[in-house]
Amino acid sequence: MSQEFEVRLFGPGLPGAGASAKARWEFEALRLTAADQEFSAPGRALELRGAGFNNERLRVAWRDAAGEFTLFLETAAARAAFAAHAPASLKAKLGLAQSAARRTDIRFKLGWAVLGLVLLLPVLLLLGFYLQADAVAGWVAERMPVEMEQKIGELTEQRIKLEFRPRTAGAAYDAVQALARRLEPPSRFKYRWHLVDRPEVNAFAAPGGVIVVFSGLLRQAQTPEEVAGVLAHEIGHVELRHSLKAAIKDLGFQALLSFALGDLASTLAGDLAAKLTELQFSRDAEAEADRYGLQRLLEASVDPRGLPTFFARLAPQEKGLALPAMLSTHPPSKERMVAMEGAIGKLPPKDYRPLELDWAAVRAAVGD
Known part of the structure; x- marks a missing residue:
């Protein structure tokens, strides 16, 4: 006689909710005792299949002269015990039932894993974007057609006109346009230059060739070459798509979703006008824009010493309570200053073509 094990038995003469029974194998037969009654079933007559939420239980059924009986093996x-002492005639059926239970268990666990992944996916994407924000933003920007970036620039320009109301005439406006004509490179972008009345010493570039100059920059600069250095640097941000990458990075997961849905242009433009003055570029991006700006000045035959001279004059203000906007959004670190001055120092002597602008009149036009 084999080890006894507990089952729940259903069948004729038993309660509708079943009865607790003791079961054991005796040779080829399964013997059960429940409610002071004895039951017996030959092993070859038993039908086995999984039962329960994920087939973790085993259902055993048979029929005799009294009717149909069913028992459930609810514990491991x-x-x-049932499997260990089952007769050889039942081994094949038992193997099939156990295999079905294992398959169900695997599907059940896989289902929970998939559900967990679906629930965690937004968090994982956000974490991945945070850890690899620069790489992801660069990947998206590289795959964006120039036409779409141009569209972002156009939509952003509309917002800029509504929010900042740029100047459209006057000595200061004419000076910005003259500098633009001198500095603009052959480009896939169509440049648009705007002068806005803001006291901050700053300028910023939007994707697609939109560049905004604050009147405070013209007021602070002592020569047109100083402003030309700043504007050449901003052209570098446009040509190298730094503004686009920074905007994508700032929007984070929303940018990825919009890119996937094909609506990135309107998503970026929607928030870009308000955030352009706050976008921060990496040290590498600033260094790249510096190198590009220096090359652009040389190609335009503009004295490149204006930019480091301008930053050197602004740098002492870093010790004040309020950091000038140009230094906060385009930080002239010591490394950048040394790199710019070193690169300029290595240049061969050259007679640069002067920027023939009445700078005193320009500064007067912006309230100097």
């Missing part, structure tokens, strides 16, 4: 110990 009961299932182990």
Whole structure:
């Protein structure tokens, strides 16, 4: 006689909710005792299949002269005892039932894993974007057609006109346009230059060739070459798509979703006008824009010493309570200053073509 194990038995003469029974194998037959009654079933007559939420239980059924009986092996110990002493005639059926239970268990666990992944996916994407924000933003920007970036620039320009109301005439406006004509490179972008009345010493570039100059920059600069250095640097941000990458990085997961849905242009333009003055570029991006700006000045035959001279004059203000906007959004670190001055110092002597602008009149036009 084999080890006894507990089962729940249903059948004729038993309560509708079943009865707790003791079961054991005796040779080729399964013997059960429930409610002071004895039951017996030959092993070859038993039908086996999984039961329960994920087939973790085993259902055993048979029919005799009294009717149909069913028992459930609800514990792992009961299932182990049942299988350990089952007759050879039942081994094949038992193997099939156990295999079905394992397959169901695997599907069940896989389903929970997939559900967990779906629930965690937004968090994982956000974490991945945070850890690899620069790389992801660069990947998206590289795959964006120039036409779409141009569209972002146009939509952003509309917002800029509404928010800042740029000047459209006057000595200061004419000076910005003259500098633009001198500095603009052959480009895939169509440049648009705007002068706005803001006291901050700053300028910024939007994707697609939109560049905004604050009147405070013209007021602070002592020569047109100083402003030309700043504007050449901003052209570098446009040509190298730094503004686009920074905007994508700032929007984060929303930018990825919009890119996937094909609506990135309107998404970026929607917030870009308000955030352009706050976008921060990496040290590498600033260094790249510096190198590009220096090359652009040389190609335009503009004295490149204006930019480091301008930053050197602004740098002492870093010790004040309020950091000038040009230094906060385009930080002239010591490394940048040394790199710019070193690069300029290595240049061969050259007679640069002067920027023939009445700078005193320009500064007067912006309230100097």
